[in-house]
Amino acid sequence: MRVLAAMSGGVDSAVAAARALDAGHDVVGVHLALSRAGGTLRAGSRGCCTIEDAMDARRAADRLGIPFYVWDFSERFRDDVIEDFVAEYSAGRTPNPCMRCNERIKFAAVLEKALDLGFDAVCTGHYAILRDGPSGEPELHRASDAAKDQSYVLGVLTGEQLAHTLFPLGETPSKALVRAEAQARGLTVAHKPDSHDICFIPDGDTRGWLADRVGAERGEIVDRSGAVVGSHEGAHAFTVGQRRGLAIGVPAPDGRPRFVLEVRPVSNTVVVGPKEALATAAISGQKHTWAGAAPVSSEFPCHVQIRAHADPVPARAIVGAGTVTVTPDSPLDGVAPGQTAVLYEGTRVLGQFTIDRTVSAVPAGV
Template identity: 55%
Template sequence: MRVLAAMSGGVDSSVAAARAVAAGHDVVGVHLALSRDPQAVRESARGCCSLEDSADARRVCDKLGIPFYVWDFSDRFHEEVIEDFIDSYARGETPNPCLRCNEKIKFAALLERALALGFDAVATGHYATVDEDGYLRRSPDEKKDQSYVLGVLSSKELQHCLFPVGDTPKPQIREEAAQYGFSTASKPDSYDICFIPDGNTQAFLGRTIGLRPGMIVDQQGQELRQHDGAFQYTIGQRKGLDIKTPADDGKPRYVTDIDARTGTVTVGPREALAVSRIKADRLKFLHPKMVGDIDCQVQVRAHGSVAACRAHIHRSEDWMELELQEPLSGVARGQAAVLYLPMPDGLGDVVLGSGTICETTK
């Protein structure tokens, strides 16, 4: 099988490529150049897809004896990930750019080109598995499981995906990389937004969106102070509110709602964050059981826990409503709601599909 190995320059994709070679596939490595700045470098080991990462990926491919290429996807990345990120915050949402990058770039765009060039599959270093029936499942390494950010794929795309490291704990992956002699064996994981390498999201949004003054108000609409832009806040936020007047009950305040149109940021007690219903659109389907009314579990953050729910799927209208058995806190518009079906076989929960949260009921 002809396999295109997506090489981020990290340890996971390095071992994924090595395992694809060991499996007897005809493997070619490719690194995606996503920055419009050709001199972009990794800052404090926070981001990914930098010049250093490209060099690391090349060295791995040289050791494996496979071809290596760099593909420039920077224009598409800027349009479909960075601009989407900015627009989403400007609407008062809290997007996940890594999830959108998986959806639009690392699988849709990359897979489209790979198939056009005659490759059969794309291999990545994501921690998830595909079972013998072709369904996406959680990784056995719960701490590293990335099935949530893969929940935006389509079933057609999944047919051409390989996740060679998805069934292995991370420490073992590092040991395997060291055995191969890869320089990436001890390389730190990237953990921030790649196009904001210093990690200062508010400063980035301030430069791109600009100042949009508005008011922070309490649950009764009383004005507490002015702010410079609603994009500085997210649902569930507690720190950085800088409100001088304490609440009547003396308890901490949290951001409970954001109205980007008026610039109003509402704050209130922790209990005001409780959400009992979630509406999501832009649905993606990965399993035939994601239809009609189903009992399942939902995850609304990349590293969040799951909650039991009753999902009402309106496929033809492209939306779903989730009735939560127990309220969830800090659910923000723009995040993904990924549905899971628990499985008794111990091989990881099955991913049913996903939607983008557009409305919540408290």
């Protein structure tokens, strides 16, 4: 097959490209330029997609002896990921930019361009496994290494996209083996730190970054009864489940700490309450996709995962009238609208939806 290897400049994508080459594929490397700030440099393990990463990707491609190109997706990334991130926070929601990037850039825009250019598949360094389903349709499964499993952030992929994707690292038992392989292959990225934090906010100051873009407007912090207990400098700086940075002037009657329960951007109000009130009895959303074949029944048991590193929780899902509703066997903790719920059947990813509505397990008067 003709395979386009998406090379981020890290060790995982470099080894994935090497393995695709070993498998006999005709491989071409491509690095995605997602920012037009040409002088941007990586700071240790913070950030990605920098000029340093592009140079590392080129060196890896040269070592493997494959053609290498840089594709400018900065405008698409700005519109589909960064602007979406700002809009979601402004609406009081908690977005996951990695999900949006996978959905709209790496496995939509890039794959579409690759297929138009005559490639058969896109290869990435994600830790996930593809298997054939009962009827030959592709299925997405968790990686062998649970600590590195990235199936959650890939839950936005459709069956059509999975049919043109390769994940050569999915069966690898540990990241240490990938680094050792890179060292043996003479790849200079063998010991490069993994990137973390939001790539377009490399200093990790999400609150400050958002304030620069949406402004700061003073508002009220209220408890569940509506009583004012404090003030804030901008509702966009808060997310459900947050405890630090509230600066509440009125202590709770029981003296226990309070957490953000809800963000109301229209009134610029933040609602706080006890930790118990974060327990969520049900979630639902209208924007959903299936990773391969859709469930045969409109109601089915599953496991639901609401964060990349959260534990999956047994649940029951109901699909109807364009909405997916999930009721977990035990309450979920600190769920916020805008988060992504990924549904599993064993190790298989069934699909995902963006959470629009949550139902608290604790009545407001309690």
